[in-house]
Amino acid sequence: MPETILITGGAGFIGSNLVHRWHRNHPQDRIQVLDKLTYAADPKQIEGLDRVELVVGDIQNLELARHLIDKNGVTKVFHLAAESHVDRSITGPAEFIQTNLGGTFAMLEAARQVWAGQQDCRFLHISTDEVYGSLGDTGKFHETMAYAPNSPYSASKAGSDHLVRAYHHTYGLNVVTTNCSNNYGPRQHPEKLIPLAITRMAKGEPIPIYGDGLNVRDWLYVEDHCAALETVMLKGVAGETYCVGGDNEQTNLALIDLLCDLVDQHLGRPQGTSRKLKTFVQDRAGHDRRYAIDATKIQAELGWKAGSGFREGVSQTVAWYLKP
Incomplete structure (x- = not known):
């Protein structure tokens, strides 16, 4: 039967990619997007899709959230809306606490009030691997x-994870949580590392690299992440957490070098042109050294696995940002 799905933050990076995937794979469903349209969102990324409605509003507005869930008969909530840029959380932490904690509380409370114990309704909370801190040279989250x-960002996300857990154990709300590694792909705001580097290379501008460039991240192609979210929503166990990673550990320096080579190739430049733009800058405060995800649980229990090779995904990303 057709359902109504609510996606918070659906005009943002991961959210808009999820809107497109759900729209493509579940053509009978209606998708309601709740997005505040901050600097990191772009409504053009989801416009023109039938059965998709954008509601401009704040996830901290409990009355609005309850109204949307109740009026439209929402049975599934993908909660992606969040402040997510670590640098911004260091210079202005208040907004992160308000949005990531206060907003998650309002969304959970709205779902609890409307669904009143209906176990066929589900709330999927999308979080980050940064809640686990930093790894040494070995091991995985x-x-x-x-x-x-x-960081204030990861602390605010950790707090929201705990709220989700509490609403399951206290009120019996059907919730599931995912903690993902660093995402990349089309539609990402250019403040993030990969689109920032691509756009600067294209303009011949310096590419800033924190510290020694040897911080390690596990990169997850956004389409693979959205496939995982779809899988967890449909097959995940209530109250459980699933770690989602791409099994693509790269130092920032190695990633930048790959981007340089792909951008030069795409633009028809001599190889090595963009590498000359690399600029090492003072390291970020509290910069975690290494992240890596052990995705065994979601692979073994739900049958999901990242399908995109790293070079292939990065090549597609470069092509998307440099398209005419």
Whole structure:
């Protein structure tokens, strides 16, 4: 039967890619997008899709959230809306606490009030691997690992994860949580590393690299992430957490070098042109050294696996940002 799906933050990077995927794979469903349209969102990314309606509003508005869930008979909530840029959380933490904690509370409370114990309705909370802190040279993040957030951003996300857990154990709300590694792909705001580097290379501008460039991240192609979210929504176990990673560990320096080569190739430049733009800058405060995800649980229990090769995904991303 057709359902109404609510996606918070659906005009943002991951959210808009999820809107397109759900629209494509579930053509009978109606998709309601709730988005405040901050600087990181772009309504053009989801316009023109039938059965998709954008509501401009704040996830902290409990009355609005309750109205949308109740009026439209929403049965599934993908909660992606969040402040997510670590640098911004360091210079202005208040907005992160308000949005990521206060907004998640309002969305959970709205769902609890409207659904009133209906176990066929589900709330999927999308979080980050940064709640686990920083890894050494070995090991990977997994679902039972202790939380150790090191930035105002990751602390606010850790708090929202705990709220989601509490609403399941206290009120019986059908919730599931995912913690993902660094995403990349089309439609990402240019403040993030990969689109920032691509756009600067294209303009011949310096590419800033924090510290020694040897911080390691596990990169996940956004389409693979959206496939995981779809899988968890449909097949995940209530109250459970699933770590989602691309199994693509790269130092920032190696990533930048790959981007340089792909941009030069795409623009027909001599190889090595963009590498000359690399500029090392002072390291970020509290910069976690290494992230890596152990995705064994979601692979073994739900049958999901990242399908995109790293070079292939990055090549597609470069082509998207440099298209005429």
